[in-house]
Amino acid sequence: xxxxxxxxxxxxxxxxxxxxxxxxxxxxxxxxxxxxxxxxxxxxxxxxxxxxxxxxxxxxxxxxxxxxxxxxxxxxxxxxxxxxxxxxxxxxxxxxxxxxxxxxxxxxxxxxxxxxxxxxxxxxxxxxxxxxxxxxxxxxxxxxxxxxxxxxxxxxxxxxxxxxxxxxxxxxxxxxxxxxxxxxxxxxxxxxxxxxxxxxxxxxxxxxxxxxxxxxxxxxxxxxxxxxxxxxxxxxxxxxxxxxxxxxxxxxxxxxxx
Amino acid sequence: xxxxxxxxxxxxxxxxxxxxxxxxxxxxxxxxxxxxxxxxxxxxxxxxxxxxxxxxxxxxxxxxxxxxxxxxxxxxxxxxxxxxxxxxxxxxxxxxxxxxxxxxxxxxxxxxxxxxxxxxxxxxxxxxxxxxxxxxxxxxxxxxxxxxxxxxxxxxxxxxxxxxxxxxxxxxxxxxxxxxxxxxxxxxxxxxxxxxxxxxxxxxxxxxxxxxxxxxxxxxxxxxxxxxxxxxxxxxxxxxxxxxxxxxxxxxxxxxxxxxxxxxxxxxxxxxxxxxxxxxxxxxxxxxxx
Numbered sequence: 001x002x003x004x005x006x007x008x009x010x011x012x013x014x015x016x017x018x019x020x021x022x023x024x025x026x027x028x029x030x031x032x033x034x035x036x037x038x039x040x041x042x043x044x045x046x047x048x049x050x051x052x053x054x055x056x057x058x059x060x061x062x063x064x065x066x067x068x069x070x071x072x073x074x075x076x077x078x079x080x081x082x083x084x085x086x087x088x089x090x091x092x093x094x095x096x097x098x099x100x101x102x103x104x105x106x107x108x109x110x111x112x113x114x115x116x117x118x119x120x121x122x123x124x125x126x127x128x129x130x131x132x133x134x135x136x137x138x139x140x141x142x143x144x145x146x147x148x149x150x151x152x153x154x155x156x157x158x159x160x161x162x163x164x165x166x167x168x169x170x171x172x173x174x175x176x177x178x179x180x181x182x183x184x185x186x187x188x189x190x191x192x193x194x195x196x197x198x199x200x201x202x203x204x205x206x207x208x209x210x211x212x213x214x215x216x217x218x219x220x221x222x223x224x225x226x227x228x229x230x231x232x233x234x235x236x237x238x239x240x241x242x243x244x245x246x247x248x249x250x251x252x253x254x255x256x257x258x
Numbered sequence: 259x260x261x262x263x264x265x266x267x268x269x270x271x272x273x274x275x276x277x278x279x280x281x282x283x284x285x286x287x288x289x290x291x292x293x294x295x296x297x298x299x300x301x302x303x304x305x306x307x308x309x310x311x312x313x314x315x316x317x318x319x320x321x322x323x324x325x326x327x328x329x330x331x332x333x334x335x336x337x338x339x340x341x342x343x344x345x346x347x348x349x350x351x352x353x354x355x356x357x358x359x360x361x362x363x364x365x366x367x368x369x370x371x372x373x374x375x376x377x378x379x380x381x382x383x384x385x386x387x388x389x390x391x392x393x394x395x396x397x398x399x400x401x402x403x404x405x406x407x408x409x410x411x412x413x414x415x416x417x418x419x420x421x422x423x424x425x426x427x428x429x430x431x432x433x434x435x436x437x438x439x440x441x442x443x444x445x446x447x448x449x450x451x452x453x454x455x456x457x458x459x460x461x462x463x464x465x466x467x468x469x470x471x472x473x474x475x476x477x478x479x480x481x482x483x484x485x486x487x488x489x490x491x492x493x494x495x496x497x498x499x500x501x502x503x504x505x506x507x508x509x510x511x512x513x514x515x516x517x518x519x520x521x522x523x524x525x526x527x528x529x530x531x532x533x534x535x536x537x538x539x540x541x542x543x544x545x546x547x548x
Contacts, residue, residue, distance in 0.1 A: 079487065082478050086411045086488050089432045089470070090462055131435040132409055140464050141471030238408035244488050245405035251491040251506040254534040255299050255417055 045106050045114050045153075048099045054151040056099060056179045057193055068236045073229060076193040077237050083189055085182070085237050090143045091133035092185055096121045097149035101175070108155050110168035113206030117171050120205075120220060121150060121178075124227035132234050139185035148180035150223075156204040170206035173219055174199060178226045194233050196226055286352045287362075288327045288370055290384055291344040293320035295502055295530055297332045298458055301419035301428045303386045309346050311532070316345045319500070319528055324351055324362060327375075327382035330419075330426050332456045333362040340367045348372055360456075383421055393420065396449045400425055403443040409433055412485070413470055415493045415504050416440055416457065423451030430495045430502075434459045458497075466496045469526050473501055476519040481512055492516060492533065499527040506534045 049055035057063075062076040069075070078084055096118040100106045125148060126135055136143055156172030182192040200222025240248075290304060293316040300308040316322060322341045324333045327348070333355065335341060341349065341364070348370040354363040375385060397420050404416055404427075414436060415429040425444050431437055437457045444453050460466065473494045477485070484491040484507060495502040501520045507513050517531035 081482065081485065081487075082475070084487065087474060089411070089413060089467065132433075134433060134462060136462065138464065140467055142467045235408055238488065240406055240408060240488050242406075244486070245402070247486075247491070248410075248489040249401060249405045252415065252417060252493070252504070254506060255301075255504070 045109055045111060046097060046099050047106050048102045048151055051102050054099045054149065054179060056097060056147075056149040056151060057181055057195070058190055059193075060195075063193060063195055066233065066236060068239070069233060070198070070229065072196055072198045073233060074195050075233055075237075076190070078189075078191045083184060083191060085192055085234075088133065088142050088144045088191070090136040091129060091146050091182070092137065092139060092143060093122060093126050093129070093135055093146045094148070096125075097147075098153055098171070099149055099151040101152045101154050104154050108169045109153065109171060110206050113168075113171045114153070117150065117153075117173065117205045117219065117223070121148070121223045121226070124223050125230060128227035128231040129234065132231065132238070141186060143185040144182045144191060145185040145188075146180060146182055148178065150176050151179050152176040156206070170204045171219075173203045173205070173222065174201055176200065176203075178230075180230065192233075192237060194230060196229055198222075198225065198229065200225075283354070284352060284365060285355045286350060287324070287333075287355070288348065288350055288375070288382065289324035289333070290327060291341050291347055291349050292323055292325045292332075293345065294323050294334075295320040295532070297323050297325050298428050298430060298456060299415075299417070299504070299532065301330070301417050301426050301456075304384050312346045315530055315532075316342075318530060320530065324349070325384060327384045329424070329454055330384055330456070331360065331454055333360055336361070336363045340364050344369055348375075383424075386421070393422075393449070396420060396447070399447050400444055400450070403447060404440060407436065407439060407443070409436060410489075412474055412490050412492075413460075413494055413496065415495055418444070423449060424454065425450050425452070426454045426456060428456040430458050430460050430497065432460055432462055460495065460497045463498075465499065465525060469499065469501060469523055470494060470496045472523040473520050473526070476523060477516055480515055480519050481507070484512075494520075496526075499525065500530060501526050501528070502530045503533050506536050508536055510535050 053060050059076075063074040064076070065071065066073060066075045098114045098118055100109055125146065129135070129146065133144060139145065150173060153176050154172040154174075156170030177198075178194070178196045180194050181190055183190050200219060203219030203222045205216055205219050291312075293312045295315040296308060296311040300311065302308075321334070322338050322345050324335060324341065325331070326333070335351075335353075341351070344367065350368045350370045351362065351364060351366070353365045356362070372385070375382065400418060400420060404418060407416070410416060410431070414431040414433070416427065416431065416436070417429050419426045427440055427444065437455065437459055440457060441453050441455045444450055473496070477492060477494065481492065484505070490505070492503060492505040492507065495504060501523065503516055503520060507516065513531060513533040513535060516533060517529050520526065520529045520531075
């Protein structure tokens with residue numbers, strides 16, 4: 001026969017067990033919930049895999065020079081009959097990744113300034129592409145995802161030291177290039193890719209010296225130019241031949257009665 | 259006491275009232291009561307084909323709108339009930355016109371007798387039966403400018419008419435910038451005096467995008483020969499769940515297949531099949547058979 005004390009201990013044990021189970025269940029559900037969410041687009045400082053290829057693009061082998069664009073641009077356009085640029089009507093612009101040069105030390109680069117550069121380039125990209133592809137927030141059918149990276153960032157001049165921290169360096173983009181991909185926002189299939197190796201002379205973000213504004217202005221101009229060239233690439237990829245235009249026009253002629 | 263203190267407010271309020279009344283001035287227009295779809299599809303004068311399109315598409319569920327006779331400006335109305343009995347006919351409408359969003363707040367609508375409209379030089383543009391002054395070179399320049407627009411895809415339809423120096427643009431596009439770009443391109447052409455822009459921007463809602471993707475996939479699988487890299491002979495206009503099929507196909511069978519496949523698209527409300535069969539398609543085959 002169980003004493004009252006044993007019974008109370010037993011009840012307490014059972015309650016503790018139940019509580020433990022509930023806590024575990026909540027934790028497990030939380031973990032499952034977190035893991036079932038799609039991974040958020042990453043942004044931050046990464047190290048380039050090698051001097052030639054950062055590893056940001058899924059495939060570098062398909063890039064070729066585009067006859068109508070500057071020599072510094074190599075690109076790939078998927079000419080699949082179904083999955084091609086002409087079939088898309090909107091775009092999501094992901095946060096820009098920053099890849100430091102393979103021989104640079106990522107820990108010396110000032111993270112806030114890298115973020116500043118990434119944010120500026122993202123807004124420049126949005127400004128450049130939104131006329132061609134309205135910018136939307138949710139993935140879905142006929143929506144592209146624009147992934148982009150500034151690759152080959154190096155350490156620049158000094159930045160204002162943070163208390164107790166290691167001295168940080170500005171973000172030097174003067175030897176950096178841009179890599180970007182337009183992928184199907186649902187399937188992830190690559191629809192187009194571009195690498196622009198145009199240099200940004202003297203571009204730095206975050207330098208403390210008197211010439212900071214000048215250097216940042218150079219960086220801004222460089223990033224604006226990269227964005228403009230992305231738009232030029234899109235325009236070239238969408239350009240219609242006279243034959244195509246005539247064919248399209250012929251199909252619609254019965255409605256206008258001319 | 260309060261009124262005495264705020265006496266200066268009275269003239270201000272009166273002025274505000276006058277300004278607001280001027281803004282909401284009532285206008286009377288003579289118009290053709292069209293269906294929403296046909297008003298964006300046909301740009302020329304009022305032909306039997308257009309009137310047939312009006313009645314067919316209205317019966318199938320397209321909303322009634324007013325097309326002003328003088329300049330073919332399309333107005334959506336706040337009370338569709340007031341004009342639904344006059345679909346396919348002429349009417350005199352009274353109300354407040356908002357040119358910004360091409361809408362009209364209706365006060366009254368009366369049927370309009372066509373015989374009461376003077377013929378000759380004073381005939382409104384929409385009722386003009388004689389062909390517009392031929393200016394083939396200008397027409398070709400406008401056509402070329404619009405046809406070369408880069409971001410016009412499978413889901414956009416842009417058309418126009420040219421009456422002397424006036425260009426009327428019409429159609430649907432998913433990109434707001436296409437609407438303004440078409441107008442800017444045409445405006446810059448020498449010889450074009452005025453541009454009426456009746457193009458409509460179709461919303462990029464996730465549901466409409468799903469319908470677009472499903473319809474495009476279904477048509478590309480079954481009628482792939484009508485689709486090529488930068489364009490297509492078949493245009494798929496999707497507006498608030500409705501699919502409007504436009505363009506030219508070789509045979510009636512292809513037109514039926516297109517409609518059938520689009521009818522199978524999940525969450526599409528209705529398919530308006532306005533595809534044309536090319537001259538020399540079915541007709542030529544029948545002739546050969548004889």
